[in-house]
Amino acid sequence: MSGFEPRIVAFLCRWCASAGADLAGTNRLAYPPNAIPIRVNCSGRVEPQWVVEALKAGADGVLIGGCHPGDCHYVAGNYKARRRVYLLRKVLAELGIEPERVRLEWVSATEGARFAQVMSDFVAELKRLGPLHGNGGPK
Amino acid sequence: MKLAVYWTGSCGGCDVAFLELGPALLDLLPKLEIVFWPALVDAKRADLEKLPKHGIDVALVNGVLRTTENVEMAELLREKSRWLGAFGACAHLGGVPALANPGEGIAEVVFGPGFRPAPPLGEAPEDAPPELLPEALPLEEVVPVDFVVPGCPPPAGLIARFFAVALAEEIQPGQVFAAEKALCEECPRTREERRLARLVRPHEALADPTKCLLDQGMVCLGPVTRGGCAAACPKAGMPCTGCLGPTPKAGDPALAMLSALASLVRAGEEGEPAFPEEDRILEGLVDPLGTLYKYAFAKYGRPLRRLARRRQEVRA
């Protein structure tokens, strides 16, 4: 699978994960540029339909970034996101898609380094899993 | 009105469902000329082939497309009919038989490796049963479908409405003979939006007669399913399994329903300490595909399934 660069769609909550990603940028931290970031108000706003749509449209993995437990700007959106992701991964596994392709991570606004680490880890994991769209892209 | 009714991969229940019209059938039958209906009259494929283009006013197909012959018949009926409708959940969404889709080479699993349909002993090769398609398909995957009478089987009220509209020549292209709104709107049970501390399967609990089944922890697909059946199953104490298909708003019923469940499940105070218990509750969703995609797998679950399968082929 040499030369395979996974494509990632990253839904990042505006108050924490997205700010963390910005911090990684302003701190000039190096991390793999494989993700298309989409800023959402809260991780609890991410519908399972969006995640599946991204996978169908060509993504190899989807990252959902939210605030740490207790920090969600809307109190409990991240808890809902966690339960959604839990069920969605269960459904994906039964469909034959590796559940690891959908990842939920907590990243605070001050954790630029953590964001860079999350991206590196996810890219490494997806490289290990290989492309979802066997032929290198959606038809 | 010249009517044709045909079954592909179906259980026969849709053909029987017409009888649910009861005495209304006596008024209806004189208005129908049945040109083709294998369950009812003796007409063969050759008779159908002899009909002119549009020799049928309305054709209703029930059943999933499972074999090459099903596809040929669907195409033939399309050619001969002014209006072609999917009748019942299988033709509409794939239905229960489409749950066979996740199985790789299901015929080989059941009948052993190297299985191929063979003719009866001493008969010619062309007398062999038709080949299975690689996947079970809803009707719309093979021919344009003008309208849908949904349900497993379609409830009598919807069948009656369909005939009234068809006889008045008022079918709208794309019409689905069911409500746009969710089943909950017509369910008499009372909703309290209780938090779910457990999920139960129907055989694991005796339902309270008046409370919302979802509130009682049963995975009732009412919130994401079209109304039109007057909530027949919930009234009888059984959760809705989604046979009328998802509302236009819900889209993929499995994804919409898992969102709903994720919102309702609670293990006491929310927060990190509750995560393991929440997961334990969510594990109560046994057989997610069979529960959330009971009828709609072929239409909604199959694209992802196909992706997974193509990937396995590439890896092999």
Ligand code: FES
């Ligand atoms: S605002 Fe960040 S997860 Fe809700």
